Amino acid sequence: MKITVVGAGNVGATLAQRLIEKNFADVALVDVIEGIPQGKTLDMRQSANMIGFTHKIVGSNSYDVTSGSDIVVITAGIARKPGMSRDELVGINAKIVREVIEKSLALSPHAMFIIVTNPVDTMTYLALKVSNLPRDRVFGLSGVLDGGRLAAFVAEELNVNASDVTPCVMGEHGGSMVVYPRFTIVNGKPLSELVDDSKQKTLAERTVNGGAEIVSIMKTSSAFYAPSASVAHMVSAVATDSGMIMNCAALLDGEYGLSDVVIGVPVELGRGGIKKIVELPLNAEELAALKVSAEAVRKTISALPK
Structure with a gap:
């Protein structure tokens, strides 16, 4: 197996490191900045003796590798800067994602694409349209990361291990994401039975602002350990054909009463990508919240360059 990571910033480079250390695939790291992917992968290769991986990792400014x-995992893109409108961010990152899809697909026509570039739901939608690939082969990072954040906060609150938590966060990977306490399971019990409504709301709000909280602490950087671990988790499910269910940004076609929009929903991942989309038995209130989140994504999609 061969995996390409496009974008050698903190998320992309850390992801490349995680993947090569799993030792189930060769890895190519591509970036437009000369020397960065080459230097970072050289550094990683010099750890092989200690780590014990035997697969190859190379870095380049060219897509030939x-x-x-x-x-193909796309992490390339810019973060929103002070004074920049959301539409401006969408326009800049859309151009980057379009170019990456076109260049990658020409050399890897059978590849599946995992989108990390923000706003990820909209960029995944764009990638689907540009590539003209089926939805099982193009999906994005959303609920795996958001769920990981929720699991960390629940673990702190209940004094359990984060691995004891099966989180459920759906919808937009952004301000309108929806945390579902009824479907978040802690050692076999729903979170809704373990904490009161007020605490559920507090946990949900901290999850929504999980990335911003890290930025506010670090000042000059954003999250990359949890995002890279989340994507590596998704890639592992595909590579091992695990059939594991996790929440990813996926194109809906009637599921949850929604169509032609990408939002985070539970999917079964395996070789070939999305095996199926899982529909949870949401009640009327839960479904309404999901539809509000979907409308927020539609608004951002409308800002895509024509």
Whole structure:
């Protein structure tokens, strides 16, 4: 197996490191900045003796090294800067994602694409339209990361291990994401039975602002350990054909009463990508919240360059 990571910033480079250390695939790291992917992958190769991985990892400014990839992960893009409108961010990152899709697909026509670039729901929608690939082969990072954040906060609150928590966060990967306490399970019990409504709301709000909280602490950087771990988790499910269910940004076609929009929903991941979309038995209130979140994504999609 061969995996390409496009974007050698903190998320992309850390992801490349996580993947090569799993030792189930060759890895190519691509970036437009000369020397960065080459230097970072050289550094990683010099750890092989200690870590014990035997697969190859290379870095380049050229897409030639990506030829024949099974999975392409797109982390390339810019973060929203002070004074920048959301539409401006969408326009800049849309241009980047479009170019990456076109160049990667030409060399790896059978690849599946995992989108990390923000706003991820909209960029995943764009990637689907540009590539003209089926929805099982193009999906994005959303609920795996958001759920990981929720699990960390629940673990702190209830004094359990984060691995004891099966989180459920759906909808937009952004301000309108929806945390579902009834479907978040802690050691076999729903979170809704373990904490009161007020605490559920507090946990949900902290999850929504999980990335911003890190930025406010670090000042000059944003999260990359949890995002890279989340994508590596998704890639592992595909590579091992695990059939694991996790929440990813996926194109809906009637599920949850929604169509032609990408939001985070539970999917079964395995070789080939999305095996199926799982529909949870949401009640009327829960479904309404999901539809509000979907409308927020539609608004951002409308800002895509025509």
